[in-house]
Amino acid sequence: MNDLLTNMANHSARVNRLSQRLRIWVVAMIGTLVVITACNKLIPPPPPNDQLLDGPVSGLSEAEHRQFLAGDVAFNDRVFTASNGLGPIFVATSCGSCHPGDGKGHPFTTLTRYGQSDSTGNHWLDQGGPQLQNRALPGFEPEAMPNGAPFSSFTPPAVTGLGFLAALTDQQILSHADPADADGDGISGVANYIAPRPYFEPKWFHQPAGGRYIGRFGKKAGAIDLLMQTVNAYNQDIGITSTFEPVDPYSHHAGDPEVSTQTVRDVVFYLNTLRAPVPRDEADPQVQSGEQLFMQIGCAGCHVPEWTTPESEITALSHKTIHPYTDLLLHDMGPGLDDGYTEGAAITSEWRTPALWGLGLSKQSQGGTYFLLHDGRAHSIEEAILLHGGEGSQSRDKFQHQLSDSEREALIKFLESL
Amino acid sequence: MMPKRLLVACQLVIVASATSQPDTSMNMDATYERPFRQIRETPVSLGGYLEADYQYIGTDGVTEGHTFRIPRMTLFVSANLHQRVKFLSEIELEEGGHAIAIEFAALDIKFHRLLNLRGGVVMNPIGAFNQNHDGPKWDFVDRPIAMTEMLPATWSNVGFGLFGKWHYEDWTVGYEAYLTNGFNDSIISNDQNKTFLPASKTNHERFEESSNGRPLVTSRLSCRNNNVGEVGLSWMGGAYNTIMEDGLQVDLPRHVDVLDFDVKLAVPRLQTTVTAEWAWVFVDVPETYSQQFGSRQQGGFVDIVQPLLKKKLFWFKDAVWHLALRLEYVDWNVGTFSETGGDIADDLWAIVPGVSFRPIRETVLRFNYRRMYQRDLFGNPPSQTAGIQLGIASYF
Numbered sequence: 026m027n028d029l030l031t032n033m034a035n036h037s038a039r040v041n042r043l044s045q046r047l048r049i050w051v052v053a054m055i056g057t058l059v060v061i062t063a064c065n066k067l068i069p070p071p072p073p074n075d076q077l078l079d080g081p082v083s084g085l086s087e088a089e090h091r092q093f094l095a096g097d098v099a100f101n102d103r104v105f106t107a108s109n110g111l112g113p114i115f116v117a118t119s120c121g122s123c124h125p126g127d128g129k130g131h132p133f134t135t136l137t138r139y140g141q142s143d144s145t146g147n148h149w150l151d152q153g154g155p156q157l158q159n160r161a162l163p164g165f166e167p168e169a170m171p172n173g174a175p176f177s178s179f180t181p182p183a184v185t186g187l188g189f190l191a192a193l194t195d196q197q198i199l200s201h202a203d204p205a206d207a208d209g210d211g212i213s214g215v216a217n218y219i220a221p222r223p224y225f226e227p228k229w230f231h232q233p234a235g236g237r238y239i240g241r242f243g244k245k246a247g248a249i250d251l252l253m254q255t256v257n258a259y260n261q262d263i264g265i266t267s268t269f270e271p272v273d274p275y276s277h278h279a280g281d282p283e284v285s286t287q288t289v290r291d292v293v294f295y296l297n298t299l300r301a302p303v304p305r306d307e308a309d310p311q312v313q314s315g316e317q318l319f320m321q322i323g324c325a326g327c328h329v330p331e332w333t334t335p336e337s338e339i340t341a342l343s344h345k346t347i348h349p350y351t352d353l354l355l356h357d358m359g360p361g362l363d364d365g366y367t368e369g370a371a372i373t374s375e376w377r378t379p380a381l382w383g384l385g386l387s388k389q390s391q392g393g394t395y396f397l398l399h400d401g402r403a404h405s406i407e408e409a410i411l412l413h414g415g416e417g418s419q420s421r422d423k424f425q426h427q428l429s430d431s432e433r434e435a436l437i438k439f440l441e442s443l
Numbered sequence: 444m445m446p447k448r449l450l451v452a453c454q455l456v457i458v459a460s461a462t463s464q465p466d467t468s469m470n471m472d473a474t475y476e477r478p479f480r481q482i483r484e485t486p487v488s489l490g491g492y493l494e495a496d497y498q499y500i501g502t503d504g505v506t507e508g509h510t511f512r513i514p515r516m517t518l519f520v521s522a523n524l525h526q527r528v529k530f531l532s533e534i535e536l537e538e539g540g541h542a543i544a545i546e547f548a549a550l551d552i553k554f555h556r557l558l559n560l561r562g563g564v565v566m567n568p569i570g571a572f573n574q575n576h577d578g579p580k581w582d583f584v585d586r587p588i589a590m591t592e593m594l595p596a597t598w599s600n601v602g603f604g605l606f607g608k609w610h611y612e613d614w615t616v617g618y619e620a621y622l623t624n625g626f627n628d629s630i631i632s633n634d635q636n637k638t639f640l641p642a643s644k645t646n647h648e649r650f651e652e653s654s655n656g657r658p659l660v661t662s663r664l665s666c667r668n669n670n671v672g673e674v675g676l677s678w679m680g681g682a683y684n685t686i687m688e689d690g691l692q693v694d695l696p697r698h699v700d701v702l703d704f705d706v707k708l709a710v711p712r713l714q715t716t717v718t719a720e721w722a723w724v725f726v727d728v729p730e731t732y733s734q735q736f737g738s739r740q741q742g743g744f745v746d747i748v749q750p751l752l753k754k755k756l757f758w759f760k761d762a763v764w765h766l767a768l769r770l771e772y773v774d775w776n777v778g779t780f781s782e783t784g785g786d787i788a789d790d791l792w793a794i795v796p797g798v799s800f801r802p803i804r805e806t807v808l809r810f811n812y813r814r815m816y817q818r819d820l821f822g823n824p825p826s827q828t829a830g831i832q833l834g835i836a837s838y839f
Contacts, residue, residue: 069827071504104636118735131821132782163729164694392821
């Protein structure tokens, strides 16, 4: 009897142990399943769509997505060092250093361009012009500004939505030009005609004048297209030679390309297909009121709100209505913004109207502080408006003297929503 | 089953781990204090460890999905050639064998307990983690970022040095001092776009020649109380750049200095283990170069490991469950922009809670949740990284 009871007790203990192990395994399995199914919840969500500048335009094909990604890597991830061509004199070590998150840059990478004060061209090219390379690899000396050279500082712009601007026709741009101010609104607007580089390939929508083409990129509209802008930045900002711009800014001699032609093409494609900034708070009555005030005081005379792209070789850019708030033309901004330096046919006080889309996101790429206008001198939108002169003075005066505090606030809120 | 023909003895040396067992070893002893298996009557012992993990981690909504990794497998070979002469080598295979490196291969000659000579490929004793980094000893899947990416993890070089220990009752004081080859220009010229000391690890020529003919000095002083724990202070410094080429001067000598403080404490009643390390990096970066490459860095981590349960579980009579928490921080670029006077950010901070399970002392299964925030140079809104990691690590 005792043996039987002992056996039963042993059996019961074994059953209990097995039962305990089974429970542990079941709990472990359920736990594992819960963790795996909850994985997606663990990943931090992306920032809201309207807070992001990067990302492709919608409608790209899979092949175009691949090229976009290749350009993204080259633009944001590729770092140049002494071993792969950096410098030896330079401003930045990568494209992304100047355009963090594809947004506006910080004074850390502000460029200094110098040597030209009128339409006769740059007379300081033999003294390091047109751009100061203010940094150098160890063992090399960076450039110093030559005494007496006219110069201006350029804060790096955001690079989003550029493909839509590149897709516009010269005719569309010229339709906003009013060189003689025929309509008497105090705003003229002229195109900057630029001598093309040897690698430039005219498109069907270009309208040359005297062998020159309309510049639409850069603070002075000094670049005709994104290829010119890109290879110039590689060369002058990073000291990288390419098949397009083979001359090294340090030695002034042509050298082997330090970035491949395909990489340049990928970066250009990336810039062409970066989406336009998404506006925010459009339904906010204060924003809507601000938009009306923007039109009312004449800001839209230069910051043209709406364009529609024509047929483009990138299908996703074709026939799209965009809201960049620029006319891509040069305007005289008065003596306050006249640095005495220029590019192409622009006079020194003329600046290309910068696009305002993405303006409200600038602080998120500039370290929490606004650095606005061409050289980052304005630390708020209001300060930037008040620094407008020349063709912008009428709108500035209306903003300053005709609008009430609440109206000014509404206008700035509208600009921040872009 | 262990083949008796090959392994006639199993020599298990105390492993310094975050278990509830009393820990009497010092970090400087970590190289030899590992489980080795002796081959017959020969003086040769073998050992090693393996780490493998699964992770599901993403940043700002973008993830690589379910990922399985084998970060490293390490093989040890040691030989007691004489009562006072011993040799140990450590070969590390990383990323499934993609990278193979001699991490340690040195001969030790003991003249006195206070005076030992070590020569060969030595581990520069800059910080406790660099000395005591075996995966199975740690309760976290990832290594601390400051100690592996700000400082070069498992930083070893060819050189010679002295070490020794002095004991008095519960106290032990140890010292180490080495002269080795060192860094090169890559620490301020690399694809990380920041001052990055580990970039020099890819310079395999350092096992053949110095980049500048000037030795890197590494020294460490540590003190241990058997009832409390260990503290250590390490310093490493020397010229890092190439100064002469074929007898011609190509640059001025520029220095890198690293100061590191580490502490490992045990709370006796709770059996809690606190391991912490903080390091400061000072690099002479030419003023005419870019502030992208910082002249100062700092960072560290704190690990708190609490044994929760020690009991027989299945076939493991001393299985231990631990609760673990890591806090870590790295500032890759301490300073202000010369253009604006504003702070240079370029930093990260992370919190990593976890649970680990040690069925036996040499093996650990660990489950971590990582939450990390990383800011760019300008201090723009941080990218957020989070996810889970499940890993195993074991000596064999």
